[in-house]
Structures are given as structure tokens and as C-alpha cells.
Amino acid sequence: xxxxxxxxxxxxxxxxxxxxxxxxxxxxxxxxxxxxxxxxxxxxxxxxxxxxxxxxxxxxxxxxxxxxxxxxxxxxxxxxxxxxxxxxxxxxxxxxxxxxxxxxxxxxxxxxxxxxxxxxxxxxxxxxxxxxxxxxxxxxxxxxxxxxxxxxxxxxxxxxxxxxxxxxxxxxxxxxxxxxxxxxxxxxxxxxxxxxxxxxxxxxxxxxxxxxxxxxxxxxxxxxxxxxxxxxxxxxxxxxxxxxxxxxxxxxxxxxxxxxxxxxxxxxxxxxxxxxxxxxxxxxxxxxxxxxxxxxxxxxxxxxxxxxxxxxxxxxxxxxxxxxxxxxxxxxxxxxxxxxxxxxxxxxxxxxxxxxxxxxxxxxxxxxxxxxxxxxxxxxxxxxxxxxxxxxxxxxxxxxxxxxxxxxxxxxxxxxxxxxxxxxxxxxxxxxxxxxxxxxxxxxxxxxxxxxxxxxxxxxxxxxxxxxxxxxxxxxxxxxxxxxxxxxxxxxxxxxxxxxxxxxxxxxxxxxxxxxxxxxxxxxxxxxxxxxxxxxxxxxxxxxxxxxxxxxxxxxxxxxxxxxxxxxxxxxxxxxxxxxxxxxxxxxxxxxxxxxxxxxxxxxxxxxxxxxxxxxxxxxxxxxxxxxxxxxxxxxxxxxxxxxxxxxxxxxxxxxxxxxxxxxxxxxxxxxxxxxxxxxxxxxxxxxxxxxxxxxxxxxxxxxxxxxxxxxxxxxxxxxxxxxxxxxx
Numbered sequence: 001x002x003x004x005x006x007x008x009x010x011x012x013x014x015x016x017x018x019x020x021x022x023x024x025x026x027x028x029x030x031x032x033x034x035x036x037x038x039x040x041x042x043x044x045x046x047x048x049x050x051x052x053x054x055x056x057x058x059x060x061x062x063x064x065x066x067x068x069x070x071x072x073x074x075x076x077x078x079x080x081x082x083x084x085x086x087x088x089x090x091x092x093x094x095x096x097x098x099x100x101x102x103x104x105x106x107x108x109x110x111x112x113x114x115x116x117x118x119x120x121x122x123x124x125x126x127x128x129x130x131x132x133x134x135x136x137x138x139x140x141x142x143x144x145x146x147x148x149x150x151x152x153x154x155x156x157x158x159x160x161x162x163x164x165x166x167x168x169x170x171x172x173x174x175x176x177x178x179x180x181x182x183x184x185x186x187x188x189x190x191x192x193x194x195x196x197x198x199x200x201x202x203x204x205x206x207x208x209x210x211x212x213x214x215x216x217x218x219x220x221x222x223x224x225x226x227x228x229x230x231x232x233x234x235x236x237x238x239x240x241x242x243x244x245x246x247x248x249x250x251x252x253x254x255x256x257x258x259x260x261x262x263x264x265x266x267x268x269x270x271x272x273x274x275x276x277x278x279x280x281x282x283x284x285x286x287x288x289x290x291x292x293x294x295x296x297x298x299x300x301x302x303x304x305x306x307x308x309x310x311x312x313x314x315x316x317x318x319x320x321x322x323x324x325x326x327x328x329x330x331x332x333x334x335x336x337x338x339x340x341x342x343x344x345x346x347x348x349x350x351x352x353x354x355x356x357x358x359x360x361x362x363x364x365x366x367x368x369x370x371x372x373x374x375x376x377x378x379x380x381x382x383x384x385x386x387x388x389x390x391x392x393x394x395x396x397x398x399x400x401x402x403x404x405x406x407x408x409x410x411x412x413x414x415x416x417x418x419x420x421x422x423x424x425x426x427x428x429x430x431x432x433x434x435x436x437x438x439x440x441x442x443x444x445x446x447x448x449x450x451x452x453x454x455x456x457x458x459x460x461x462x463x464x465x466x467x468x469x470x471x472x473x474x475x476x477x478x479x480x481x482x483x484x485x486x487x488x489x490x491x492x493x494x495x496x497x498x499x500x501x502x503x504x505x506x507x508x509x510x511x512x513x514x515x516x517x518x519x520x521x522x523x524x525x526x527x528x529x530x531x532x533x534x535x536x537x538x539x540x541x542x543x544x545x546x547x548x549x550x551x552x553x554x555x556x557x558x559x560x561x562x563x564x565x566x567x568x569x570x571x572x573x574x575x576x577x578x579x580x581x582x583x584x585x586x587x588x589x590x591x592x593x594x595x596x597x598x599x600x601x602x603x604x605x606x607x608x609x610x611x612x613x614x615x616x617x618x619x620x621x622x623x624x625x626x627x628x629x630x631x632x633x634x635x636x637x638x639x640x641x642x643x644x645x646x647x648x649x650x651x652x653x654x655x656x657x658x659x660x661x662x663x664x665x666x667x668x669x670x671x672x673x674x675x676x677x678x679x680x681x682x683x684x685x686x687x688x689x690x691x692x693x694x695x696x697x698x699x700x701x702x703x704x705x706x707x708x709x710x711x712x713x714x715x716x717x718x719x720x721x722x723x724x725x726x727x728x729x
Contacts, residue, residue, distance in 0.1 A: 137594040197494070561687070633650060
């Protein structure tokens with residue numbers, strides 16, 4: 001017998017406080033234990049001699065490859081530090097194209113040549129491992145019989161100790177590549193994109209400051225998620241298998257009253273949050289913010305900004321931690337972008353910026369943005385890059401799960417637009433009011449001097465904008481809560497880097513014609529602002545008026561993943577990735593193939609799960625209630641009651657039959673469409689068939705199931721209801 005709704009509710013009601021494994025919080029301040037499980041600067045100083053420490057730090061900061069001798073020294077120090085903390089194993093920790101993290105554990109224990117037991121870990125083991133490469137998504141880069149893949153150490157992201165129960169494992173962040181060197185993960189393209197945007201940014205920075213020799217991409221993510229009780233989770237097969245509810249009638253109360261947003265955090269959730277933050281801080285993840293989100297049972301946490309590579313690692317690690325910690329509290333985390341219909345889904349806002357070794361945020365306008373030519377340069381180039389590659393940015397966040405958010409009136413629409421705010425709109429208008437000749441550029445400079453000062457964060461926030469300027473950074477609001485941040489960050493770094501390369505060349509072309517540097521920069525910026533004006537939008541991105549206006553402006557609207565993913569293999573995108581060196585054409589097509597395949601698999605799993613739930617649980621419950629009603633009708637008639645007295649029962653019987661018939665018919669049609677979709681010649685045709693032919697039947701099945709939930713006696717309904725999932729803490 002399955003674990004039913006009522007078994008779950010009984011378990012929760014009879015649970016005592018002792019059943020919940022609350023973890024004691026450290027009595028010391030966060031700053032005293034922050035990063036205690038990270039092989040960072042302090043352990044390196046302690047476990048490495050001074051000369052080796054200086055050489056290692058210099059090598060890592062310069063992005064150079066460590067020599068074998070240095071790698072051996074680091075490995076010994078890392079092993080000693082980890083074993084002093086109780087670690088018995090080490091693992092190369094990587095981020096394959098599954099979107100999850102992966103790890104292969106090996107013990108420090110081995111036998112010496114003479115058979116004696118020893119603990120050993122050298123530079124060879126630190127630098128490289130060989131996990132099976134064939135069982136991970138590869139988009140055709142590897143055949144099934146070609147199993148060899150390699151993980152290689154990424155020194156720019158510090159190693160850490162992962163605590164799971166009583167076990168301790170030294171985890172080493174790595175890249176994951178094929179035997180022939182193609183990227184099989186998210187990290188290697190991200191690292192290449194970092195190097196590319198730095199290479200493109202430094203010459204542009206030298207227009208303003210010759211002291212700049214390093215430019216870093218920074219990221220601050222915001223993670224939204226839902227929490228449900230573990231017993232309720234187990235009683236919902238769709239949550240267990242798909243991460244979202246495939247059916248379920250909306251609760252009478254959802255988020256209409258907006259009373260959950262920023263409300264008092266429930267005690268049990270608060271305890272979970274504190275425990276999670278404790279684990280994060282030990283691993284050097286600088287989380288600071290926690291609060292209730294809009295939907296009942298939805299929450300958010302956010303860290304301080306970090307360099308993008310470390311920030312991505314931390315977010316990937318966080319998603320694993322969230323699940324581990326939740327299980328300790330008899331809770332389950334839902335990271336699906338849309339676990340419940342009718343209330344807001346979850347996103348992951350990526351706040352992206354650029355900073356220099358001289359301590360300057362290149363996207364910070366300061367108090368005089370109209371006179372801050374360096375800020376205007378990087379600001380306008382970012383806008384121009386997003387205009388040029390808007391379809392690619394949209395594709396980078398496309399997934400079956402995120403399709404439930406993008407385009408709905410709860411998340412940024414599938415039409416990519418840029419919100420710059422009132423003050424920057426005025427600056428743009430002033431620049432556009434000038435002329436392109438030298439005298440006109442001088443007039444633009446005069447106009448800029450009249451622009452009022454812009455205080456930090458003076459710009460408002462537009463929650464309907466997919467790409468919004470929020471004072472000193474751009475916020476990419478389209479990213480899904482379950483996604484690896486590296487995908488859209490790699491795209492941002494690459495397209496902005498390509499744009500900066502073009503800008504540098506065009507400015508020098510103007511200078512060669514006799515213009516001053518400032519005149520040349522302003523002339524090019526004016527041209528870029530003119531070109532990207534169609535994508536600038538300050539209004540309501542949810543409105544039908546904007547959809548119509550966007551079409552007039554020639555902006556793309558890709559509301560579903562199969563249509564959006566075509567941008568990955570567009571000629572201009574292939575050219576950008578190849579010229580930047582971030583992804584070869586083969587790698588790019590492999591990433592595209594993986595995304596298409598993942599979309600198909602998600603809908604295959606969901607459609608099969610939905611049919612199974614209907615046949616195994618919904619239909620039997622409907623028939624059982626229908627039988628009860630028919631027995632009641634028969635007994636009333638035996639007592640000589642007229643048809644008038646049994647009309648209500650008969651009406652419900654008929655409505656149940658109609659919905660059972662509609663559900664059964666839709667399930668059969670869905671099955672037929674799935675068979676035809678699976679027979680398609682290409683994966684993209686298969687994905688489109690699932691999107692346009694299979695998915696609509698899933699919606700019809702849900703409609704019938706939700707109507708049955710409304711009609712059937714509550715005591716007979718087998719699935720945990722929305723009111724229970726969202727409001728039982």
C-alpha cells in the first residue's frame with residue numbers, strides 16, 4: 001500500500017519535538033568560525049612553509065599553472081590539514097552538464113611497496129582524476145564505449161571539507177573534460193569566459209587608468225526555494241519524481257493577501273535556516289540575507305558578492321547543502337522553478353558586475369554618471385552586448401521547468417528587454433541629442449555636465465524586467481532556481497567581452513581620424529545607444545501592450561525552450577564562442593544537444609508520472625466515491641424518494657463520469673503523441689513535439705483531475721492537497 005495523504009498527516013500530527021533533529025548553533029560569532037572547513041589563506045600559511053606559500057599564492061593570483069613540485073607541496077599540506085580535521089577520503093568535486101554536482105571519493109589510505117598501510121596524497125592525485133566520462137551528458141562528445149574522462153584541479157577555487165553525518169571528505173573543485181580535452185562541464189567554459197572578458201576589459205580600462213592590470217567578474221546570486229514537510233513530500237509521487245506537483249486544485253488561500261512576503265519566519269523554518277547558514281559559513285559561503293518570499297512556504301537566502309567562479313561553486317554547493325540540512329529537519333527543499341500552480345515560482349537572480357584590481361566597480365555610476373565616462377563605457381557596452389545576443393541570453397536560462405515561469409505574470413517575460421532607470425534614460429537621451437561630428441561631441445559633453453547627480457541605487461527596480469540595472473550592477477532575473485549559475489554567467493562574460501573588443505577597435509579607428517580619446521569614446525557610445533534603443537524598456541513587461549510593442553521593435557519572443565535553444569547554434573553565436581575561445585563549435589553544439597535532450601527527458605518523465613498517478617490513485621478514488629453516491633441514490637429510491645431528492649447526487653455522479661472520460665481520453669491521446677514524438681528523426685523535432693503536442697494533453701489531464709479533487713469526498717482523496725503542502729509547517 002502506498003504512503004497515503006492520511007498516513008502523512010497522522011505522522012505529522014503525532015510527531016513530537018524529539019523527532020526533529022535540531023542542531024545546536026555555535027556559541028561563537030560567525031567571524032570566528034567562518035571558512036573553518038576551507039583550505040584558504042590561514043591553513044595554507046599554517047601547513048606550507050613561507051616560501052612555498054608565497055610561490056603558490058603568486059601562481060594562483062597570476063592564473064598560471066602550478067609546477068609539479070608546488071603541486072606536491074600543496075597536496076601534502078592539504079592532506080595533513082584535512083586529516084587533522086578528521087577527513088579519511090578526498091574527492092574531485094565537479095559540475096557536469098546534469099546541472100548537479102558530482103564527486104568520486106578515494107581514500108588517503110593505501111599500501112606501500114612493502115605492504116605497510118599508509119596515508120598518501122600527492123600532486124598527481126590532487127591535479128587529476130579519471131571518472132567515467134560516458135555516463136554523464138556529453139551531447140555526442142563521447143560514445144558510450146569511450147569511457148575516459150578527466151577531472152583537473154581548479155586552484156582558483158579553494159578546496160573544502162564536506163561533512164556528511166560522521167564522515168569528512170576533502171573536496172577539490174575541478175573541471176571535467178573528455179579524453180581529447182573538450183568541456184563536459186559548466187566550470188571550464190566559465191573559467192575561459194572569465195579570462196576572455198578580462199583580456200577584453202583591460203585595454204578599455206587603460207583609456208581611463210593605466211594602473212588596471214586585472215578585471216574580475218563578480219556575482220551575487222539570490223536563491224529562492226520552497227520547504228515542505230518530508231511526510232507530505234513522500235505522499236506526493238509527482239514531487240518525489242518530478243520536483244513539482246503535476247496536478248492539484250488551487251487552495252482557497254494562496255498568496256492573494258500578500259501576508260507571507262517578509263512575514264514572520266515560522267519557528268521550524270527559522271531553525272532550518274540557522275542550521276543551513278551555519279553549514280554555509282563553515283564552508284566559506286558568505287550568506288547574509290534570509291526572508292519569507294511571496295508564496296506560502298517559499299523563502300529566499302542571498303550572500304555577499306564574490307568572484308564569479310567562487311560564487312558559482314558556492315551556489316552549486318549550497319543547493320546540495322540545502323537538501324542535506326532539510327532532511328535533518330524532516331523537511332524537503334523544492335528547487336523546481338514551479339512546484340505549485342497558482343502561486344509564484346522560484347528564480348535565482350544573478351547580480352553581475354565587473355571590478356578592477358584598483359578597487360573600482362566598473363558599473364558603479366558614482367555621483368556624476370553623466371561625467372563618468374568610464375562608467376558610461378562599460379554600461380553602454382553591456383547594453384549593446386545584450387541587444388546583440390538577447391536570444392542567446394534567453395536560451396542560457398531555458399529549461400522545461402523555467403518555461404513555467406518565463407512569460408507568466410510572476411517572473412520576467414521571455415522577451416528580453418533592458419531596464420536602465422529614469423536617471424540613465426535621461427543620460428542616454430542627452431547623448432542622443434548631440435551630433436556625431438567633433439563639434440557635436442563637445443556639445444554632448446556640455447549636455448552631460450547638466451545631468452543631475454545620481455546617488456548609488458537611485459534607480460528604481462523593475463521586477464518585470466529580465467535584465468535590469470539596479471544601481472551598480474545588472475540583475476539577470478530570468479535564471480531558474482534549480483539552474484547552475486555558470487551557464488548565463490558564461491554567456492554574459494562572452495558577449496560583453498566580444499562587445500568590448502569591438503568597442504576598443506572602433507574607438508581607435510576614430511582616434512586615428514584625428515578625434516580626441518573622449519570625443520571618440522562618446523561618438524561610439526552614441527552609435528551604440530542608437531542601435532540598442534529597441535531593447536530599452538521601462539514599463540510593465542507583463543502587459544499585452546508590451547508584447548505588441550516588442551514585436552513592432554523586432555524583439556524576439558521565445559516562450560518555450562525548444563524555440564529558444566536554437567540561438568545556441570546561430571551563426572553569430574558560433575562565431576562569438578569560437579573567436580573568444582570559450583567554446584569550440586563542437587562543444588557548443590554538444591551543450592545545445594544536452595539542453596534539448598534534458599528537455600525531452602523531463603517531459604517524458606512528467607507525462608509518465610502523471611498517467612501513473614491518474615490510473616493508480618485518482619481514478620480509483622473517483623470510482624469509489626461514485627459508488628458511494630450510487631448506493632445512496634439506490635437507497636433513497638428504495639425509500640420512495642423522488643428523482644428530485646437524488647438530483648444533486650446524480651449530477652455529481654455524471655460530472656465525475658465526464659471528467660473520468662475526459663481524463664482517460666487525454667491520457668490515451670498523450671500516450672499516442674508521445675509515441676509519435678519519440679519517432680521523430682531529430683532531437684529538436686522530438687522536443688518540439690513534446691512541447692506542442694504532448695504537453696497540452698498534460699494540461700487537459702490536470703484540468704480533469706483538479707475538477708475531480710473539487711467533487712470527491714475529502715476523506716477519499718489520496719493526494720496531499722495544496723493547502724496542506726503550503727501551510728503545514
